[in-house]
Amino acid sequence: MGEKTFICRVDEIESGIPVIAKVRSLSVGVFRIGETFHALLNICPHRGAPLCEGPQCGTTAPVEDARFIYHRENEIVRCAWHGWEFDIKTGSALVDPTVRARTFPVTVEGGNIYVTA
Structure with a gap:
C-alpha cells in the first residue's frame, strides 16, 4: 500500500x-467536484504536458x-498543450x-485532504 500525503485543508480548495x-x-493535481475530491498525475499521457495546469471545465454533450x-x-481537465480532455474522476480521455x-486515491479526514501514492 502507498504512502498517504497531506495536501491541504478542505476549505483551501x-x-x-x-x-x-x-x-x-510526483506532481499531482487535486480537484474538487462538488463535495468530492480527485487526484491525477500532473502529466498528460498524450505528450507529457503538465495536465493539471490546464483548465478545469466541462465539455460539449x-x-x-x-x-x-x-x-x-x-x-x-483540458490539457493546455493540445486540448485533450480527461475525466477527472476516472482519468479517461474523452476522445x-x-x-x-x-x-x-483521495481521503478526507478531519477536514484534511490526503492523497495515497
Whole structure:
C-alpha cells in the first residue's frame, strides 16, 4: 500500500482551481467536484504536458443535431498543450477512453485532504 500525503485543508480548495502538490516525487493535481475530491498525475499521457495546469471545465454533450450543449461542469481537465480532455474522476480521455491519466486515491479526514501514492 502507498504512502498517504497531506495536501491541504478542505476549505483551501475550490471547484475550478486544482491544488498542485508533491506526493512523494510526483506532481499531482487535486480537484474538487462538488463535495468530492480527485487526484491525477500532473502529466498528460498524450505528450507529457503538465495536465493539471490546464483548465478545469466541462465539455460539449454528444447530440444528434447541430446544437452545442455544454455539460459536466468542472468534471473535465483540458490539457493546455493540445486540448485533450480527461475525466477527472476516472482519468479517461474523452476522445479515447483507453488513454488514461493516472489517478490516485483521495481521503478526507478531519477536514484534511490526503492523497495515497
